[in-house]
Amino acid sequence: MKNFVFVVRRAAHGTAHGRELAEAAMLAGAMDQSVAVAFLDDGVFQLKSGQCPAAVGAVAVTGPLAALAEDGLARLYVESESLAERNLSAEDLAVATQVLTRAEMSDLLGRADVILTA
């Protein structure tokens, strides 16, 4: 079993990058790999509550990711500095995630066997 970390750095709906990476994470989780999904920079907007992606013909990743985390198939992490720069807090997020400092996030990435980003 390999330790996968998926790094999401782009905001939701402007591009499909975040969604595609989340889908890859779900696939890896379903294949019994160790999966962490790290949301940093604009990636934190992927988790914001109240999204109505149908308004622009898109889909949200929050529901499937939350299900994956609840089933213990993936761990979700969000960077505190990225939230603060965007005037967001953990209470603004639709999905329960572990908040890490930037330094802790760097450590998480340093422990990965495989890092995937988009």
Place this chain on the structure above:
Amino acid sequence: MPVLHMVRASPFAAPALEACLDRVRPGDAVLLMEDAVLAARRGTAPAARLVRTAAEVEGLRLHVLEPDLLARGIAAAELVEAVAVVDDGSFVDLAVGYPTILPWI
């Protein structure tokens, strides 16, 4: 001639909004769409920049596209007062109301 500036990129990820706001003239309008709507949320550096430029440039109008706000879960109450929300219909009216449109990619 007044110019309608259209900004699409997140202000946290690209310098497009800043480059635009450095160049707007009195009477121009700025439309924030796609990821650029993230700039209009209160309490961030890009929002402060929007408010400052709106105060400095006479007659500058700032607009933000409603479907992109809805998609991203941004409520009207989260926005700075300097921006006006436009729906798809008003967006078309806005676009045809300006002789020149400048997209900031």
